[in-house]
Amino acid sequence: MSKYDQYEGFQVQSADTWTQFHKNKFDTKPFGDYDVEVKIECCGVCSSDIHTITGGWGDQKFPLAVGHEIVGKALRVGPKVTLIKEGQRVGVGAQSWSCLECRQCKNDNETYCPKQMDTYGAVWPDTGIVTQGGYSSHVRTHEHWVFPIPDALESHLAAPMLCAGITSYSPLVRNGAGPGKKVGVVGLGGLGHFAVLFAKALGAETWVISRSHSKEADAKAMGADGYLASGDKDWNKEHLMTFDLIVSTANSFGEGFDLSAYLALLDVHGKWVSVGLPEEATLEIKPQDLLANGCLIGASHLGSRREMLDMLQLAADKGIKSWVETVPISAENLGKTMQRLHKNDVRYRFTMTDYDKVFGA
Numbered sequence: 001m002s003k004y005d006q007y008e009g010f011q012v013q014s015a016d017t018w019t020q021f022h023k024n025k026f027d028t029k030p031f032g033d034y035d036v037e038v039k040i041e042c043c044g045v046c047s048s049d050i051h052t053i054t055g056g057w058g059d060q061k062f063p064l065a066v067g068h069e070i071v072g073k074a075l076r077v078g079p080k081v082t083l084i085k086e087g088q089r090v091g092v093g094a095q096s097w098s099c100l101e102c103r104q105c106k107n108d109n110e111t112y113c114p115k116q117m118d119t120y121g122a123v124w125p126d127t128g129i130v131t132q133g134g135y136s137s138h139v140r141t142h143e144h145w146v147f148p149i150p151d152a153l154e155s156h157l158a159a160p161m162l163c164a165g166i167t168s169y170s171p172l173v174r175n176g177a178g179p180g181k182k183v184g185v186v187g188l189g190g191l192g193h194f195a196v197l198f199a200k201a202l203g204a205e206t207w208v209i210s211r212s213h214s215k216e217a218d219a220k221a222m223g224a225d226g227y228l229a230s231g232d233k234d235w236n237k238e239h240l241m242t243f244d245l246i247v248s249t250a251n252s253f254g255e256g257f258d259l260s261a262y263l264a265l266l267d268v269h270g271k272w273v274s275v276g277l278p279e280e281a282t283l284e285i286k287p288q289d290l291l292a293n294g295c296l297i298g299a300s301h302l303g304s305r306r307e308m309l310d311m312l313q314l315a316a317d318k319g320i321k322s323w324v325e326t327v328p329i330s331a332e333n334l335g336k337t338m339q340r341l342h343k344n345d346v347r348y349r350f351t352m353t354d355y356d357k358v359f360g361a
Contacts, residue, residue, distance in 0.1 A: 009136025
């Protein structure tokens with residue numbers, strides 16, 4: 001018998017068997033003074049899960065339960081917890097710990113903490129216990145990384161916001177998206193659809209940039225003001241040097257991706273910010289391409305606690321609804337859902353539900 005508390009969840013045994021999930025018991029870290037124990041109600045499915053369990057992002061510590069868009073109920077809170085109350089409906093995203101003492105943490109940049117730990121696949125110090133994700137009965141997390149969910153947001157719609165939503169929201173607010181600004185969103189997938197929804201909610205003129213016109217109707221339904229298909233001849237000609245910000249959410253760039261054509265869309269000192277993480281993809285940057293408009297290239301990683309709370313409240317206030325397909329959680333359904341996501345067969349996020357039927361009420 002383990003000396004640690006145990007939860008139950010659906011784990012993958014290896015990258016070679018990434019479509020096969022097994023319901024196992026696993027150890028969880030000791031309950032700390034600042035910890036919140038959450039009984040999980042549902043969990044969004046993220047491309048990060050696939051990149052992880054297939055080995056696309058490198059070697060992993062198997063067996064592993066992934067999932068980091070978690071919504072559930074706070075069952076108990078540690079004696080020093082002040083941010084969460086027992087019984088609250090809460091969310092947990094892709095990060096579960098940072099030192100809260102370094103320069104980054106003290107400046108609302110906790111996601112850039114050199115000591116930050118992920119919700120799954122990290123190793124807790126002094127125990128050797130590997131963190132397990134949201135395809136499980138419970139999760140145990142430091143209060144700073146547990147977020148109250150506004151009553152106006154349904155759980156299955158809020159869940160994908162806890163990774164994909166904040167990943168898209170943070171670069172928008174940090175780079176001035178709002179009234180009078182023109183924002184481009186490259187790629188209309190799970191991340192991109194949130195970038196469109198939030199850019200519009202923030203008041204920016206919002207354009208989608210995709211390879212073809214196949215998603216144009218969806219983009220317009222989400223509120224996009226315009227749509228550019230990079231497969232069209234002279235697709236960028238009428239919009240050169242007119243965008244203030246471009247957020248790239250693309251999960252793949254494809255053959256012959258011409259970054260210079262996108263950078264040419266930016267106004268003077270306009271910004272290209274990447275949030276998608278294609279496996280083994282590289283962007284070729286020519287210094288000459290930066291001179292015409294003095295554009296800036298960067299990236300963004302998740303978002304701070306303050307940004308998460310602001311994003312959830314904005315979604316509640318504006319009635320923003322994720323485009324979500326719900327799937328009852330089971331070993332079989334997880335395997336099928338991962339395969340569908342791997343083929344981009346989703347509009348635009350999945351949420352695993354019916355946890356009570358598998359793990360008990």
